[in-house]
Amino acid sequence: MLADQSIPAFLYGTAWKEERTASLTELALRIGFRGIDTANQRRHYFESGVGEGLAAAYRAGVAKRADIFLQTKFTYQRGQDHRLPYDPNAVLTVQVEQSLASSLEHLGADYVDSFVLHGPASGHGWTVEDSEVWEAMRNERNAGRTRFLGVSNVSLRHLEQMEATGAELPAFVQNRCFARFGWDRDVRSFCQRRKIIYQGFSLLTANPEVLRHPPFANLATSLNVTPAQVVFSFVRAVGILPLTGTSNAEHMKEDLASLDLTLPPEIVRAIEAIAG
Numbered sequence: 001m002l003a004d005q006s007i008p009a010f011l012y013g014t015a016w017k018e019e020r021t022a023s024l025t026e027l028a029l030r031i032g033f034r035g036i037d038t039a040n041q042r043r044h045y046f047e048s049g050v051g052e053g054l055a056a057a058y059r060a061g062v063a064k065r066a067d068i069f070l071q072t073k074f075t076y077q078r079g080q081d082h083r084l085p086y087d088p089n090a091v092l093t094v095q096v097e098q099s100l101a102s103s104l105e106h107l108g109a110d111y112v113d114s115f116v117l118h119g120p121a122s123g124h125g126w127t128v129e130d131s132e133v134w135e136a137m138r139n140e141r142n143a144g145r146t147r148f149l150g151v152s153n154v155s156l157r158h159l160e161q162m163e164a165t166g167a168e169l170p171a172f173v174q175n176r177c178f179a180r181f182g183w184d185r186d187v188r189s190f191c192q193r194r195k196i197i198y199q200g201f202s203l204l205t206a207n208p209e210v211l212r213h214p215p216f217a218n219l220a221t222s223l224n225v226t227p228a229q230v231v232f233s234f235v236r237a238v239g240i241l242p243l244t245g246t247s248n249a250e251h252m253k254e255d256l257a258s259l260d261l262t263l264p265p266e267i268v269r270a271i272e273a274i275a276g
């Protein structure tokens with residue numbers, strides 16, 4: 001783990017909220033989230049709505065910019081629709097600069113805390129395009145427009161190939177975390193060995209078989225918590241920084257309250273063994 005107190009224990013995800021993005025971002029901050037995940041990808045995120053939510057929270061005295069961990073992403077054109085945050089004819093280095101400049105404008109910020117490559121150019125491995133983008137992202141970091149860098153939707157192969165190019169490794173990896181693949185065991189163990197923080201998303205939606213598993217549901221009942229709280233507490237126990245994208249105020253409170261739940265090691269091992 002990065003020895004950085006500014007990285008919160010939970011990230012609030014802003015995908016798929018459209019016109020509710022501003023009010024839900026503000027609500028999440030009011031309820032106590034201090035980590036916000038977004039992307040400059042209008043197809044799935046409404047980043048300027050996140051900026052409106054932040055501005056409302058600042059005005060109301062809920063939090064200051066310095067209290068918040070803000071994370072956004074650079075998305076290749078193939079992951080976007082027609083609403084691009086950069087000139088598609090520009091070289092990738094310029095697209096990265098334009099994307100982050102547009103994010104900062106959307107977010108009303110002069111820096112983000114983390115800038116993430118939304119996904120590599122190819123599902124099969126780390127490419128020359130990825131190296132160019134990564135170098136441009138490093139330049140943004142060196143210029144002070146982001147504190148940390150991350151990569152998302154990566155396999156172990158991507159990470160190993162990235163490392164083999166001699167590239168600086170990311171501070172964060174953000175992946176969909178399937179219980180049936182040992183909760184992304186291979187990528188997590190790569191991250192652990194290199195002190196990369198692993199951020200997990202779709203922790204509930206990707207793993208319905210775990211939530212439905214009778215011993216798991218019984219465990220939640222016996223602890224007087226919800227199955228979602230057990231999942232969030234479990235993932236934290238194995239070193240995953242969780243994201244939640246709930247649109248429900250009660251679920252926001254429930255998710256944050258899971259920070260107070262510590263599972264005994266034998267339960268953590270049992271959950272790890274349910275699937276994968």
Ligand SMILES: NC(=O)c1ccc[n+]([C@@H]2O[C@H](COP(=O)([O-])OP(=O)(O)OC[C@H]3O[C@@H](n4cnc5c(N)ncnc54)[C@H](OP(=O)(O)O)[C@@H]3O)[C@@H](O)[C@H]2O)c1
Nearest residue numbers: 013014015037152201202203228243244245246247248251
């Ligand atoms: N890097 C990437 O490519 C990528 C891809 C996908 C997502 N993300 C990020 O991850 C964030 C989270 O996305 P996600 O895929 O994990 O799914 P999510 O958007 O968090 O969806 C969770 C679903 O579970 C439901 N739910 C029920 N009980 C819940 C509880 N206690 N807490 C939370 N949800 C509960 C939610 O419904 P209610 O709304 O009714 O609670 C919602 O339908 C996104 O917003 C985005 O920021 C990144």
